[in-house]
Amino acid sequence: MTATARFIGSGDSFGSGGRFQTCILIDAGGTRFTMDFGASSLIALRQQDIDPNSIDAILLTHLHGDHCAGVPFLLMDAMLGARRRRPLTVAGPRDLRHRMFLIAEALFPGMHVMQPKFELTWIELEHGAPTPVGDLLVTARPVKHTWQTNPTALRVEVGGKVVCYTGDGEFGEEMALAAKGADLLVAECYFHKKPVPWHLNYPELSAHKADFDAERIILTHMSPEMLAHVDDVPEECAYDGMVVEF
Numbered sequence: 001m002t003a004t005a006r007f008i009g010s011g012d013s014f015g016s017g018g019r020f021q022t023c024i025l026i027d028a029g030g031t032r033f034t035m036d037f038g039a040s041s042l043i044a045l046r047q048q049d050i051d052p053n054s055i056d057a058i059l060l061t062h063l064h065g066d067h068c069a070g071v072p073f074l075l076m077d078a079m080l081g082a083r084r085r086r087p088l089t090v091a092g093p094r095d096l097r098h099r100m101f102l103i104a105e106a107l108f109p110g111m112h113v114m115q116p117k118f119e120l121t122w123i124e125l126e127h128g129a130p131t132p133v134g135d136l137l138v139t140a141r142p143v144k145h146t147w148q149t150n151p152t153a154l155r156v157e158v159g160g161k162v163v164c165y166t167g168d169g170e171f172g173e174e175m176a177l178a179a180k181g182a183d184l185l186v187a188e189c190y191f192h193k194k195p196v197p198w199h200l201n202y203p204e205l206s207a208h209k210a211d212f213d214a215e216r217i218i219l220t221h222m223s224p225e226m227l228a229h230v231d232d233v234p235e236e237c238a239y240d241g242m243v244v245e246f
């Protein structure tokens, strides 16, 4: 069975290239989920005519705003605007629930008094332990990125497919394990030449392709310097609205 990935947002946290922040929408095995949900992701969904109420689960790699800060906006819309009834699961790194509470209260003070009229489930993913999230089997592995964000790479098994997203982070063994043999690897590729710590850059990414051993790689989360080189690399590079089957 084929699965589909749509890049709702392929940008970084600085709006580089006029791109929306990270959000990858996957349809596989009868489940619709996103990997990350940045501050601008609800706007991006609307722009691409995707109904936010059609999403079953949101998986978060880490707690930087360009990867997770859209969740309070989505929840506010679900409770007030879109009148959601479909259950929603939000799964992510350690301390997810407490940290999202703080983020939501910072963005929408007083929001905690609102009660969703749909089933809302929070799941904190233990490192290296495949965890059921509805029909998905999700494994979070720690990556080298700003430690305060509890950074992980995510591996998702669903409908006979494996999709991995590196999140933000330097190359490491755990990242390679998350990607091993994936049908689709979505990899951060922040810089083309300049080595920047705490991020996956093109030199490391190309040097470690064999370690990832993925069927297909798509690069995303690119700086202006990398965006200037998308035509110079053999790998596929994401853009907002890009849809691929895998």
Ligand SMILES: [Zn+2]
Binding pocket: 012, 013, 064, 066, 067, 168, 221
């Ligand atoms: Zn980021």
Ligand SMILES: [Zn+2]
Binding pocket: 062, 064, 145, 149, 168
């Ligand atoms: Zn980050």
